[in-house]
Amino acid sequence: MKKYNILLLCFIAFGLYACNKLTLTTPAFDVTVNKTTFKVGDSVVFVLSGNPDNIGFYSGEVGHIYDYKNRTSVTGALNQLSFSTATANLAAGNTGQTGNLKLLVSSNFTGQVDSLHIRQATWTDVTNRATIATNATATSSGTVNLSDFQQAGDSLYVAFKYLSNTSSTAARARQYTVSAFVFQNTFPDGTIYVHNTINTDVRFAGFAATSFKGTSVKDSLKWAIGSTLAFAQGVDNLSDEDWAITKKFRLSAIPPDVAVGIKNNQVVLPQYVYKYTKPGTYTVTFVGNNVTGDGISAVTKTLTITVTP
Incomplete structure (x- = not known):
């Protein structure tokens, strides 16, 4: 009986300890x-x-x-974009086309990637702020400063627009690949907010693409979205207008x-x-x-x- 009482007291003590630990203090x-x-x-x-x-x-x-x-937004950031491009080398005797790839931004795009909403938005061509490849060697865009678009609001979309005339063996529409895309906000105190994801994942997962019919009245090629953005070499007798557009970037976004x-x-x-x-x-x-x-x-x-x- 004495042994039983000792065991009982032990169980009671353990129970009181456990209950006490479950009480939030x-x-x-x-x-x-x-x-x-x-x-x-x-x-x-x-x-x-x-x-x-x-x-x-x-x-x-x-x-x-x-x-x-709990802070997620601060004004006055430096908004910078960088990426790399490469284009296919041309066969001998092929003059190719120039200016197939354009870089554009919009502050009033709705985010709905279709022909109607793309046409309704106001897009600013900022291609001249970047370096675009002229051969198959991956070429850095350099740092593209987009801070001036803060005046139009806190939201910004970035688009890669591919536009070609009717392609032929003598004037081939170029193939392009876009990689190493990074968009970030840098604040005066040195804080950096990187909008897209880490280097090891599919960094173009936030993009969406749509294709317009060209002057050939036939929708030919489209952007392929994966670990890169890729647009194939033009097809004979076909023209193209195709867009690949990012998710919305907040120009004031900052990490807590x-x-x-x-x-x-x-x-x-x-x-x-x-x-x-x-x-x-x-x-x-x-x-x-x-x-x-x-x-x-x-x-x-x-x-x-x-x-x-």
């Missing part, structure tokens, strides 16, 4: 520092009291400012600032040491939280640190 959490002025490269020792499940650290530097954690996670519920952290590499006044924020199935309870602690040269 506000963390007891505080942060102190022995002084508030440091030199560049000094070790700033933040003393942490209490033991919240998780702690996030906002240093106050660019990209890690607590007040900007983020915290650095310095603690989870598997460790106890009595202090955190950080070094600043540039002088300035920094608003430092620590966010400690407890997490259960009922949700999250957080406590925020803010300090001001001055860093001198």
Whole structure:
């Protein structure tokens, strides 16, 4: 019986512990520092009291400012586009066509990629801002600055328009390939927002293409969208007008600032040491939280640190 009572007490104690852990509580959490002025490269020792499940650290530097954690838009960016092109070399005796590929932008396109909505939009030809290939060697466009289109609004679409006259063996419409497409916003503080996706995926997944009938009254070739944009060499006696258009870019888009996670519920952290590499006044924020199935309870602690040269 005595053994049974001991086991029963153990089960009760375990149950009370488990219930207590499932109850969401506000963390007891505080942060102190022995002084508030440091030199560049000094070790700033933040003393942490209490033991919240998780702690996030906002240093106050660019990209890690607590007040900007929900910010997604800021005016005054430098909006820049870059890409590469290549075109097929011509057979001997073939004069080819010039100017088949055009770069255009629109601030009032609806995003519906069909002939009606493309024609209704206002498109500005900015081909002369880019370098377009004249042979089969991949050629960088250089940096295409589109910041002046902020005056027309926050939205911008970019289009590659392929236009050819009736093609023939003597005047062949060129084949073109577009690759390495990057559109980004760069802000005065150095923050960069890259609109399209990472280098390793299909970066043209946000494009849509449509084809118009040419003067031959026959729809011939179309843009092929994949890891590149590709338009095949012209077909004899056929003409083409074909568009490949991006998703909408927001010229003010900026990534929200983020915290650095310095603690989870598997460790106890009595202090955190950080070094600043540039002088300035920094608003430092620590966010400690407890997490259960009922949700999250957080406590925020803010300090001001001055860093001198």
